[in-house]
Amino acid sequence: MQRSAPRTRLTRILACAAVPVMLVAAGCSSDSDDSGKTQGQGKDKTASSASATPSPSQSTKTVDPARFAKLPEVCKSISAKTTASLVPKAKTKNGTPAVSSDLTSRGGCSWNGLDDKGVKGSQYRWLDVSFYRYESDAALGSGQDRAHENLAKELAKVQETPGAKKLRTVTATGIGDEAKTVTYQLRKTDEDFAYTSILVRTGNVLVLLSYNGAGYAGADTPSEKTITNGAATAVKEAVAAVAAANK
Template sequence: MSEGTMQRRVQRDQRAKRLNRVLAGAAAVPVMLVAAGCSSDSGSGDSADKAAGAGASASASASPSPTVQAAAYSRLPEACKVLSKKTLEDLAPKAKSGKEGNSDDISTRASCSWDSLDNNGVKGSQFRWLNVSMLRFESDAARGAADKLAQEYYAKQVQDAQAVEGAKATASEPVTGTGDQATAVHYDLKKKEGTFKQQTVVTRVENVVVTVDYNGAGLAGDKTPSGKDLLEDAKRAAKEAVAAVSEANGGGGGKASGAPSKSPSKGASKSPSKSPSKSPSESSGKSASKEAAKPASKKPVAKS
């Protein structure tokens, strides 16, 4: 074989190898394109899923928050001014002035008490103790409407008054013509100073609960006052206090004298809750007779 022939054969082999490499490269291109296409499709699907999720989240966040009806009453009257001068002269004739109870916010919680001791020396003495406390509730999206919260507290106050330790002849009765709900609880407390006739009237008017405590005793041998008369006096004080709450709020909402309110609360409790609450009596006297006059109660467990 000549040298020229061998050279041509080598050239043909080299061209064949180059052609094979070109063909191999051309075959790989579609594979890469297919892989790229799959990758692109996958990314598009993920983006769509993410977009759908974001839309759902935005829709959920755009949903309106639950709302509750606004409270009917936004303020309380001055506690020591809720009773008329005439009523104070009749119920606590020897009281020089009312003692305002401690409160972090008098627009929400307020109270006032009066001590009266008619000392007749060897003929004995007549003691009277009067306390008016008011608690106002605000509507809360988590806890509920203000009037419903007041209704629950009202039931607890009644239950608390009915469960005083050492009370004798405890009795309860509904009171009409005062607020949206009203209950009177009365009983006797025998102390070394004498027998104290306790009267508690719990009233709810819209989102405010008013509690009137009134008791009397004949000391040093004087006669025990009439429980019936004291109860009527306590009801009188409760009615005036409820009217003062309504007046402090422009006379709107609730009912102070028995007239139906525009939107009376439903579900009035016939059987008060058994849960204890704060004592209706929040003031403390300095003398032993004053301490004995105040109704005992269970330790409070809840706020308003």
């Protein structure tokens, strides 16, 4: 292994989650005859009466209202103290916001940097967080249900990470309404990276957080426990920020 790796190899890649698939529901209704039957002559009278029998009116579908109407300012959803601890030498201390065409529905922010410890090697860290908010819609379902469905889709994407080794998924407790933690290892830039992704649903909002790191120039790869504990601390702050933004 060389003394240090070129920093150009530590490129930042923030993947935007896919826009949820929109489901279209179609309904039909029929008008009923006030009289309940029509007048006919001879043999047609019975048939006419049957065809005029009113059909039940279709009830209007209702869904629960979305719990949260706003998203927090993403780059401030995790405290500066926490980001400084998790990414000691972040290139941008205040975070780099992700491009979004609608900040009321989606947003993201990331921090990354290399902490050079001289002869003891270097430590690289990357932290990113994304928020997705879903409205309630009679055709698509409640915001909470839509967030639940998309949590499953995002979890499947993480679990299918190309090249992931020792991947493990567990249910995370005490965070939001439901949460999953995924840990795995990935070989990149000739180094072993430790990854933890935590996916949380809080009401009608998804919070997706990823934290990873690697040792360079002879430094050890951070332990799974170190990365997972750091990710848990950050995601709890991000979930709390959603509630705070809607007070």
